[in-house]
Amino acid sequence: MIFSKELGAALRESLETDDRVVLIGEDIIDPYGGAFKVTRGLSTDFPERVRTTPISEGAIAGISAGLALAGMRPIAEVMFGDFITLCFDQVVNHITKYEAMYNGQATCPVVFRVPSGGHRGYGPTHSQSLEKHFLGVPHLKVVAASLFHDPREAFRGFLEQNTPVLYIEHKLLYPQNLRLPEGGMVGDLMAVKHGSTIGLSAVPRNDCTATVLAYGYQAMLAAEVVERLAVEEEIFVELLVPAQLSPMDWTPVEESVRATGSLVTVEEGTGGWSWGTEIAAVMSEKAFGRLRRPISVVASERTVIPSSRAREAGMLVGTPQIETAILEAAK
Template identity: 40%
Template sequence: MRSERVVENLNRALGGLLDADPNTYLLGEDLADPYGGAFKATKGLSSRYPGQVLSTPISESAVVGVAGGLALAGNKAIVEVMFSDFVTLAFDQIVNFASKSVTMYGQWVPIRLIVRCPTGGRRGYGPTHSQSLQKHFMGVPGLSLYELSPFRDSLATFHEMIASGGPCLFFEDKVLYTSRMYLNGVVDDLFSFDHLDARGTVARVWADDGDDPDCVLICPGGLVHRAVSAARSMLIEDELTCQILVPAKLYPFDFEPVLPLLRQSRLICVVEDSTAGGTWGADLAHAIHGLLWGRLGRPVRLVHARDSVIPAAAHLERSVLVQDSTIRRAVKESLANA
């Protein structure tokens, strides 16, 4: 039997949360049946949990604020922002209310708020419906960033976010929705996966489980297919071994489970879809340089989108966003430089 699609897994996770606790709410635009959300992640949920799943007006700021109020009153609140680009409209509520309220009153105030952000391009939606805005939310005290992964049951990630007691953004790559979850350690005929920690927060993909890979790619869930494709080409055509690390939690980043592998690699490369400048990868690279200074053979390599808006036309969009070929070229270039 084929594994479920990522969006089906997500839907099941959301249903599980709503089912387990009647004080869990899910709010957003066009969530209710029969529509079931722009990407169908909420399909069936408003029928099963009518009082808990609320379709809202087009009002991102107020909707995240209402969810913040529900969380303040002790509930668990999940918001779906239809396209992550629109989360900018709720920036004040996320940064100045939900995140700060956890600590700014001189006492620990739990705010169990998750803002789901369908993110990324490669669907031709153009400059205001294709962005990856993770970097804009880094370094906000009290705020954690997570990303959907085909290697981890979303319910586990939701439980982790809720247990944190603070607000979280959950970035969900839109192309990933329709792909399949990876199960039983199998990625494809060449590649396998496992997890570096018991909770499954960091997945590792490899073809050759040996020590000393030529490269470790660190990438969020949305980059997995491109990273695996790049690793495959490099293995077959360039005889380079890559291992891929896929963390479910992007920020704050926990280096402990990944450090042993990073120490052994000739090259560390961080891959993401955000535009150039002030990236997640830059933050990770700085930390890795500090942690492994003196052991690194070369600087951490960053791969990200160009400093550009994301065009609508497919050929133009491809020229801006990270492709498997972009990753392969960057890795080979860095390894060629001693």
């Protein structure tokens, strides 16, 4: 089950089961099917509800808001996540505010699909992970795709509620095979669902010496490290992979940290004022007295992303940084 194909199937299912669903975005119609080919085939089968747009993210956001206010369920693709900044005003000052401003009489359930992340040599303006700028916005759900979460289940949930959603899709996930928990396992790791958070570990939680919290592509890298350390070093940690980044479900994190006494957060976005720092602040309070060491926040360097693949690899978080942090946390 390749992630991009399953995501496309999730969009197809949304169109088939809900006549209110419309897909809009730049170059998403056939034969191109979007920059990452997720929507390929959908405009042929649903020509009236899969529509291409001018190169204007502001227009995409505005049209989506109008469609949602009129009772439709727009799913808007922003071709590269870097360009979500051009929608920032409409998301923060309009789309997320209508339901509260009008006492529930108006809702604006826009879903923004945002291909994000680096490691492909696309340079400073096509490689960023900017979701931290949207975390904490009232009445906005920020959800991260991962190999451990079913995109069909995610989009079914989006259509069942009226809250706007920012759905983060790391570009390196598209060609990967999903690793959905089956029979309580993901490969050699035990898998436990805690709401929308997946817990992965080689041994029961109480035998783990650290908790690792990661999402998206970084969760895939962290899982590789967790499996390798368990097999080669007999170092056991629990990896938690949340789907929803904001608002955050703190319960599974708190329960894990209380058992392990140590926490590492991992994200590809730049360090400082980030998801990881918010996790660290909240969990330092919730687990005060249970932590045996400071929380480790792993993030990318605070600079622009180089076009050079070699320099980009050194600047963005990868398995070496994750492994180093885990080894320190597990002591």
